Amino acid sequence: MKEQIDITIKPTMACNMKCKHCFNGDAFVQTEKLNLQTAYLFMEKACQEYKKVKVTFHGGEPTLAGIDFYNNFYTKQRELQQKFGTQINNQIVTNGLLLTNEFIDLLNEHNVLINLSFDGPYNYLLRQQTQKVQEIVFKVRNKGGRFKCFCTLSKSSATHLLDIYNWFKYNHISFKTLPIEKRGYAKNNVDIIMSPEELAENFEQVYRIWLTDKEFDISYSTFEEFANLRRDLQHRKFWFERKIAMNPDGRMYTFGRPNDIHYCIGSPVEVDSLNDCFETEDYKKFLSSLEQMRNNRCPSCESSTVCGGVNINIAYLYVNEPELVDYSCRQSNMLFQRILNVNDEVINDFKSGIYDKYNDYIKEKYAPYKGGSN
Numbered sequence: 001m002k003e004q005i006d007i008t009i010k011p012t013m014a015c016n017m018k019c020k021h022c023f024n025g026d027a028f029v030q031t032e033k034l035n036l037q038t039a040y041l042f043m044e045k046a047c048q049e050y051k052k053v054k055v056t057f058h059g060g061e062p063t064l065a066g067i068d069f070y071n072n073f074y075t076k077q078r079e080l081q082q083k084f085g086t087q088i089n090n091q092i093v094t095n096g097l098l099l100t101n102e103f104i105d106l107l108n109e110h111n112v113l114i115n116l117s118f119d120g121p122y123n124y125l126l127r128q129q130t131q132k133v134q135e136i137v138f139k140v141r142n143k144g145g146r147f148k149c150f151c152t153l154s155k156s157s158a159t160h161l162l163d164i165y166n167w168f169k170y171n172h173i174s175f176k177t178l179p180i181e182k183r184g185y186a187k188n189n190v191d192i193i194m195s196p197e198e199l200a201e202n203f204e205q206v207y208r209i210w211l212t213d214k215e216f217d218i219s220y221s222t223f224e225e226f227a228n229l230r231r232d233l234q235h236r237k238f239w240f241e242r243k244i245a246m247n248p249d250g251r252m253y254t255f256g257r258p259n260d261i262h263y264c265i266g267s268p269v270e271v272d273s274l275n276d277c278f279e280t281e282d283y284k285k286f287l288s289s290l291e292q293m294r295n296n297r298c299p300s301c302e303s304s305t306v307c308g309g310v311n312i313n314i315a316y317l318y319v320n321e322p323e324l325v326d327y328s329c330r331q332s333n334m335l336f337q338r339i340l341n342v343n344d345e346v347i348n349d350f351k352s353g354i355y356d357k358y359n360d361y362i363k364e365k366y367a368p369y370k371g372g373s374n
């Protein structure tokens with residue numbers, strides 16, 4: 001048995017919200033719907049071969065598949081879990097519009113992490129039906145299941161990052177922030193895109209506040225990731241051969257973002273095992289394209305050690321236009337450097353025994369640097 005695989009399932013690429021920034025743009029056929037039996041087969045193959053399986057429903061808007069799709073899928077998943085002893089971690093990424101009480105209860109019953117796209121006090125800038133979705137956000141929170149918000153940052157909202165931070169803090173909702181990247185519809189909507197400099201500036205200001213905010217009792221995963229950045233460590237592992245996505249056409253692709261549509265690696269009906277997908281010509285072509293990108297651009301980048309080329313490869317999963325990939329790289333580089341400088345200050349404080357002012361997350365993460373007396 002292999003250790004772990006992450007599978008992304010996109011039951012439909014249709015959506016019931018027209019977000020101004022959507023990275024999918026018009027890249028997909030909206031009418032195609034994933035056949036439930038094909039999704040089962042994908043799940044079955046994953047459980048047969050791997051000890052741990054992480055399952056993420058994404059899209060399009062995944063809840064458009066309807067509550068029965070999920071009820072049937074998770075019931076079948078439970079049988080597979082018992083048969084193979086698989087450890088399963090379920091997630092969904094949704095705009096929340098269709099989350100009725102019954103739907104939320106079903107997701108909670110299966111311990112699904114609900115990632116709800118909602119941008120706090122600036123939600124109306126990019127999305128529709130803010131009032132309705134906000135009520136659903138509070139309903140999901142109050143039901144007490146696994147839950148966090150995906151908060152997208154635009155040019156206008158990024159300058160109010162502190163308001164956003166406080167909104168999530170006072171409403172006790174864990175979140176992460178996704179800065180809008182020039183992809184899909186966002187590519188032609190330049191007024192919603194901030195410059196890398198602006199973004200880095202806003203992030204740094206609020207990150208400094210969070211570091212010493214002792215009343216912050218939720219998780220802001222973006223800042224937790226920042227806090228883990230070190231100059232001599234690659235910040236994120238590569239996912240190669242650990243991640244596969246299924247599109248509504250019932251075929252498997254390399255990752256689960258728009259640009260991987262060029263790398264079809266089979267269908268669960270055709271392959272004997274998911275491992276076969278990683279042996280296909282398209283998978284090899286995918287790996288060599290990613291390697292080429294890293295070889296061409298990373299050596300001259302000052303963030304090459306901390307990034308390790310992961311960010312340029314992630315950018316390529318969304319777009320294959322060199323100018324847009326370069327833009328993402330510039331943004332990541334600027335952010336890495338700003339945050340690494342702050343983290344150096346924190347390390348120095350800990351070495352000098354000045355750590356009482358920091359929040360509990362930081363105190364625990366930086367404990368190994370402790371020196372002096374507090």
Ligand SMILES: C[S@@+](CC[C@H](N)C(=O)[O-])C[C@H]1O[C@@H](n2cnc3c(N)ncnc32)[C@H](O)[C@@H]1O
Binds near residue numbers: 021023024060118181
């Ligand atoms: C593409 S949506 C798909 C799932 C679902 N329909 C939803 O709204 O959550 C997933 C997340 O990606 C974010 N997103 C879309 N386009 C983006 C872009 N160009 N840059 C950054 N985040 C983006 C959305 O705001 C949303 O939180």
